[in-house]
Amino acid sequence: MPLAIQCRDLRKTYDGKVEAVRGLNLEIESGECFGLLGPNGAGKTTTIEILEGLLPPSSGQVTILGKTWESDARELRESMGISLQETRLAEKLTVRETIDLFASFYREPRLSDDVLDELQLTEKSNAWVGKLSGGQRQRLAVATALVGNPKVLFLDEPTTGLDPQSRRQLWDIVRGFQKRGGTVLLTTHYMEEAERLCDRLAIIDHGEVIAAGTPAELIARLGGHHVVEFAASGEQNDDSTDQWKHLPGVESVHRENDGLVCLHVREPHLTVPALLDLIVKQNSQLLHLSTRQASLEDVFVRLTGRHLRED
Amino acid sequence: MAVSEPPPKLKDSPGPKQLALLHNGRWSGFTHLLAARMTELWREPEVMFWVFVFPLLLALGLGIAFRDKPADVTPVAIVAGSDAESTLAMIERSPEHALIHAQIAERNAALKGFRLGKYDLVIEPDSASEFHYVYDPARPESVLSRREVDDALQSAAGRKNPLTTATTVSSEPGSRYIDFLIPGLIGMNVMNAAMWGIGFALVDMRQRKLLKRFVGTPMRRSDFLTALASSRILLMFVEVVLLLGFGVFFFHMRVMGSWLAILLVGTFGALAFSGIGLLSASRAQKIETASGLMNLIMMPMWIFSGVFFSYERFPAVLHPFIKALPLTALNDALRATVLEGASLASQSGRLLVMAVWGVLSFLLALRVFRWT
Ligand SMILES: Nc1ncnc2c1ncn2[C@@H]1O[C@H](COP(=O)(O)OP(=O)(O)O)[C@@H](O)[C@H]1O
Ligand SMILES: [Mg+2]
Numbered sequence: 001m002p003l004a005i006q007c008r009d010l011r012k013t014y015d016g017k018v019e020a021v022r023g024l025n026l027e028i029e030s031g032e033c034f035g036l037l038g039p040n041g042a043g044k045t046t047t048i049e050i051l052e053g054l055l056p057p058s059s060g061q062v063t064i065l066g067k068t069w070e071s072d073a074r075e076l077r078e079s080m081g082i083s084l085q086e087t088r089l090a091e092k093l094t095v096r097e098t099i100d101l102f103a104s105f106y107r108e109p110r111l112s113d114d115v116l117d118e119l120q121l122t123e124k125s126n127a128w129v130g131k132l133s134g135g136q137r138q139r140l141a142v143a144t145a146l147v148g149n150p151k152v153l154f155l156d157e158p159t160t161g162l163d164p165q166s167r168r169q170l171w172d173i174v175r176g177f178q179k180r181g182g183t184v185l186l187t188t189h190y191m192e193e194a195e196r197l198c199d200r201l202a203i204i205d206h207g208e209v210i211a212a213g214t215p216a217e218l219i220a221r222l223g224g225h226h227v228v229e230f231a232a233s234g235e236q237n238d239d240s241t242d243q244w245k246h247l248p249g250v251e252s253v254h255r256e257n258d259g260l261v262c263l264h265v266r267e268p269h270l271t272v273p274a275l276l277d278l279i280v281k282q283n284s285q286l287l288h289l290s291t292r293q294a295s296l297e298d299v300f301v302r303l304t305g306r307h308l309r310e311d
Numbered sequence: 312m313a314v315s316e317p318p319p320k321l322k323d324s325p326g327p328k329q330l331a332l333l334h335n336g337r338w339s340g341f342t343h344l345l346a347a348r349m350t351e352l353w354r355e356p357e358v359m360f361w362v363f364v365f366p367l368l369l370a371l372g373l374g375i376a377f378r379d380k381p382a383d384v385t386p387v388a389i390v391a392g393s394d395a396e397s398t399l400a401m402i403e404r405s406p407e408h409a410l411i412h413a414q415i416a417e418r419n420a421a422l423k424g425f426r427l428g429k430y431d432l433v434i435e436p437d438s439a440s441e442f443h444y445v446y447d448p449a450r451p452e453s454v455l456s457r458r459e460v461d462d463a464l465q466s467a468a469g470r471k472n473p474l475t476t477a478t479t480v481s482s483e484p485g486s487r488y489i490d491f492l493i494p495g496l497i498g499m500n501v502m503n504a505a506m507w508g509i510g511f512a513l514v515d516m517r518q519r520k521l522l523k524r525f526v527g528t529p530m531r532r533s534d535f536l537t538a539l540a541s542s543r544i545l546l547m548f549v550e551v552v553l554l555l556g557f558g559v560f561f562f563h564m565r566v567m568g569s570w571l572a573i574l575l576v577g578t579f580g581a582l583a584f585s586g587i588g589l590l591s592a593s594r595a596q597k598i599e600t601a602s603g604l605m606n607l608i609m610m611p612m613w614i615f616s617g618v619f620f621s622y623e624r625f626p627a628v629l630h631p632f633i634k635a636l637p638l639t640a641l642n643d644a645l646r647a648t649v650l651e652g653a654s655l656a657s658q659s660g661r662l663l664v665m666a667v668w669g670v671l672s673f674l675l676a677l678r679v680f681r682w683t
């Protein structure tokens with residue numbers, strides 16, 4: 001597979017102080033849906049805008065579809081569609097006028113009607129943009145990206161702030177584009193979105209890739225695929241953490257600030273009885289116990305000690 | 312959007328799923344940008360008010376204020392006292408009596424009225440044949456009033472004029488204040504509308520990240536800026552026709568030059584101020600920054616460029632600088648074409664001034680422009 005997007009040792013320093021991106025390497029294949037997952041301020045927007053040719057990098061190389069921004073900017077613009085993290089389109093144009101306007105910039109755009117139909121905006125085609133709901137606005141933003149018939153689609157947090165139904169609608173649109181052979185790069189801080197939508201992803205923190213791979217690979221690398229969460233009465237210290245770690249089947253231990261302990265385990269049916277025994281032996285009481293499948297969130301917590309969304 | 316596009320030609324896409332594609336020509340981006348701009352303006356009621364209604368109201372107000380003032384009757388006060396009645400009688404029997412409206416008032420009331428502009432002059436009779444005038448040399452009507460009252464009193468007292476003179480009253484269309492005013496208002500309106508229109512639109516689009524979104528497409532940046540300037544020219548046509556038409560219907564103005572020449576002069580003005588508007592909003596992230604800068608740029612022209620009164624009143628050393636201002640060039644060229652029917656060729660110097668301002672600021676704006 002030829003590479004659709006490639007960047008090497010990408011760095012961006014704002015105003016000589018803020019190191020937003022520190023040596024990023026990405027290789028995204030044609031036809032892939034690739035996700036950049038990371039908390040707010042991780043450097044996702046900076047990265048994607050450099051790749052989109054909207055922001056000059058401080059150093060590093062970018063190649064899109066085998067071309068560079070320095071020599072083939074116009075050609076590249078014809079073959080990509082973007083949706084910025086935040087664009088407020090003109091409020092007093094209708095949906096159709098907006099799509100027509102964006103279509104007019106491309107040499108060979110798609111028919112506005114087809115795009116309206118695909119994005120389920122036909123009913124709203126004569127409504128002013130200012131009167132649309134959040135989900136409809138976001139679909140319109142993606143419509144303006146798709147109308148140029150791009151080969152590569154860049155979406156910066158396409159579903160942030162949307163309700164679950166609107167979010168699923170957008171996922172379907174992205175999958176449809178991918179099915180036609182398109183390449184997608186999207187950023188998100190929703191682990192569920194990354195898990196469900198992306199073929200591969202890079203987890204980004206403080207401007208660096210801290211892990212990359214398919215969602216399944218990343219979760220598998222945690223060791224355990226299950227998480228046992230519990231809280232017990234009595235003092236918790238490093239000694240007790242050590243004790244949890246030596247329970248059967250435990251791969252790693254993570255203590256939350258609120259006293260909750262997370263055990264990443266391979267076989268919960270072995271770990272849980274041993275855990276209960278230990279708590280009885282310690283003369284403390286179990287306040288909470290639950291088990292669940294491990295997620296990308298756990299991967300992030302494991303790697304950084306923080307949660308993806310701290311709100 | 313009312314833009315005629317070449318009929319869509321369907322093309323096969325190379326992709327795995329066949330998508331129907333259009334084929335766009337070179338100017339499709341420009342025409343759509345222009346149409347979108349006009350559509351947005353049309354749907355913006357405030358814009359319609361400031362661009363079209365406000366200048367008409369201003370012209371109407373000023374026109375009425377200056378038309379209804381009985382031509383040259385000067386209000387004067389005579390300080391009450393033993394000689395007040397006889398002074399009043401002298402004025403009323405003088406040949407100039409029709410031009411003077413004299414009233415007897417207490418000294419304090421007279422002086423207060425003078426300060427407030429109710430009287431142009433205060434006459435204080437010292438005796439039946441000695442008078443003392445209170446007037447303000449900085450107020451033209453006060454100066455005039457003193458001359459008229461003095462003439463009236465002197466001739467009432469028996470002065471014989473050595474020369475015989477006759478006067479013709481000139482209040483024919485073409486030489487009245489409203490005739491001077493309307494072209495100035497058109498010029499000022501073209502400037503204000505172009506500067507505000509472009510400045511606010513740009514800063515707004517920059518804040519909305521719409522400019523950034525646009526440069527993420529193959530849109531030509533020069534198309535975007537020219538479409539913005541072109542929208543101002545289209546609006547200028549409407550403004551000129553409205554204001555001038557208003558002058559013709561309400562004040563019976565006579566338009567001596569051809570409308571085509573007048574619109575062409577307006578086009579140069581709209582281009583000059585579009586360029587300056589683009590430049591002044593080329594980097595601003597906030598509306599306050601842009602409007603501060605634009606006010607700073609427009610302020611000298613509001614004062615010096617002869618909108619409400621002729622710049623001939625400023626010292627002659629300033630005239631070369633005043634004439635280099637784009638609004639002066641626009642106002643002068645408009646007055647010449649509208650009032651005197653001057654040819655475009657005779658206005659080439661002024662058109663050049665406007666063109667230079669427009670082109671230079673447009674080129675500079677393209678270089679320093681911030682799209683993000
Ligand atoms: N224009 C800018 N000037 C200075 N610092 C910036 C600018 N844009 C982003 N940053 C900083 O760079 C870091 C990365 O930001 P961003 O790329 O927006 O992250 P994300 O999209 O992952 O939330 C943050 O610390 C942010 O404050
Ligand atoms: Mg971001």
